[in-house]
Amino acid sequence: MAGPGSRTRSHGAGALLEGIRVLDLSTWRPGPYATQLLVELGADVVKVEPPGGDPMRVFPTLFAVLNAGKRAVAVDLKDAAGRAAVLERTASADVVVEGFRPGVVDRLGVGEDAVRAGNPSVVYCSVSGYGQDGPLRLLPGHDLNYQAWAGVVEPRPGDDTPVVGRPPIADLAGGCYAALAICAALVRRLRRDEGERIDVSMTDILATWTGALPPLTLPDGRSLGELPGYGTFATADGGWIALGVLSEDGAWRDLVRALGLDDAAALDFAERLALGRQLNERIVKAVGSRGRDEVVAALVDAGVPVSPVLSQHEMLEAELFRARGTVADGPDGAPVMCHPVRYDRHPAQAPRDAPPLTTGVGNLPPWL
Template sequence: MALLDGLRVLDLTMWRPGPYATQLLAQLGADVIKVEPPGGEPMRMFRSHFDVLNRHKRSMVLDLKSEDGLARCLELAGGAEVFVEGFRPGVADRLGVGYGALRERNPALVYCSISGYGAEGPLSDVPGHDINYRAYAAALPPDAVSPEADELPVADMAAATMAAFAISAGCLKARATGAGDRIDLGMADVLAHWVGTVPEATRRSGAGPVPGYGVYPTKDGQKITLGVVSEDRLWGATCRALGIGEHADVPFAERLGRIGELDGAVTAAVAKLTRAEAVELLTAAGAPVAPVLSHAEMLGLDHFGQRAVQEEGPVRTTVHPPLPEGPVAGLDEHRGQIWRSRTA
């Protein structure tokens, strides 16, 4: 039994944020029924994306614009604990599956709406995607450029994770009180809240915020990262490993006044080494180092492989482990099925 065994989730979302949110729930044992429009979710055309976001879910095709399709969706919603939709604000209401309609049938339902800017507010009707939400939330640097196809969609993934958290919290309260809730989650809101916790930069030096914190090129055209902040021990280990021991005992307060000089020394020392040499030397010395990996290198890394991150998800538990890598349902594979019986 996984942590969310017995949790019934009706998922009407497409693309990435909603499916990743419900994938996190499914990985922890939730019974997720994915409702797809006639012809299937468009992401099915991109199987490398679709499959990793839709494991352990059942698939049903329902035309919500038809009387029978809407009736079947409402029937399923009546027995669900969670309903997740990612339509533009107002669309769910027009289709007959808005919060008000479902709450009448199922007062304990936790209803989660995921949209770009939330259901209310001056931007609520503005269309957008990940890069737009990052821009409004000040989550792009001043020198931002157009993203590559493989760039991490931060707003999508952050909102999905926050949705899974909020849904779990809502279900905890609903099971205790019998009263559900409506979660209005804007992707830009999540990033704006995150950005609001970080002090605004008053100047940009080209170096990191402190010496030894940043990205450093190596002589073979690769890069490493170092993560020294205020720790004198980590600063000393980094300096000694890089052969700049004359700076190892400079205290943190003094380092703040010599950022350009000291970070320049680190940069020059790293530039004399290959990425592998730098990582080996710095790791052996106990310094906070990590190589900048490609997608393929990350997937092949022993650490993530041993922790089964791709197969079992990012959450590890001891007593109720997550489900192992599972199948991806074919389109409408589970037509006519009902909710599974609760085991607890």
């Protein structure tokens, strides 16, 4: 039965990637997330796991989120028969995805050269922490390490403790970029009958994101944490809200009037910056005198950019996602996550479970 980790996919007649065959040699999160996105668009994904299974299987809910709708088999690529069976399957694959450190797939005999020898037009995608070349290519790591190298894990203004992001944005960004690159390469292959080699570095991706971010301090040295009306604020019932008022004078007026701080409504952005800390103290007091849902409702009615800070459980029950179909009830009544992008002609289909693990080359599933 579909559980809380299941996801839906657009699969079946007319699905966007119907007929696309993907052999997934990756484990953990980044590569499987990329191929999960392809599954949800209708691709047929066969997941080849090491003996004993993908290490992510020790986290059943996460594994289900990353692998619903795939078929899986454990094959020892160090064994000649296992390697030969996998190479035979790559000959008819459209895409091969791997997530080993650089050089490992070549030593296992399933690297790009070996695969392309039998399938010249294959799209071969490698997802790694630091890329296939460069000084750190052989260094092991996980999401936290890539965030740290990319400047994501840094102290907040006024606090010396680095803040670790949640969710694991390096893993997820790597998976998203890999899926995007694979789709682009497939389009090119349709036009020119050419394969492609894709090298996804999760650290590179995050670096391009943080490099485009504004600094955490203003030119005069003041912290953006002093920007009035922008940040998280505690409520009387122990909850939190997030306010997103930046430089917009109209949004500022709507905010302070809804909070009963009318005397501050005429302040322009420069004046608000000069009084940032004092104004935020007044907002803290006003918000802290009401319950979370009460203050959110009042600010929503006033047109203020506001949101409640939800727990994961609250998110799964929120009307916002239920109305959009991003969260639905599975066959067993538990909430399931659905493909988050809408297509007019390709509606998402019913939830599917994560694959059980079969073992041995004789159980390598055929393409659908």
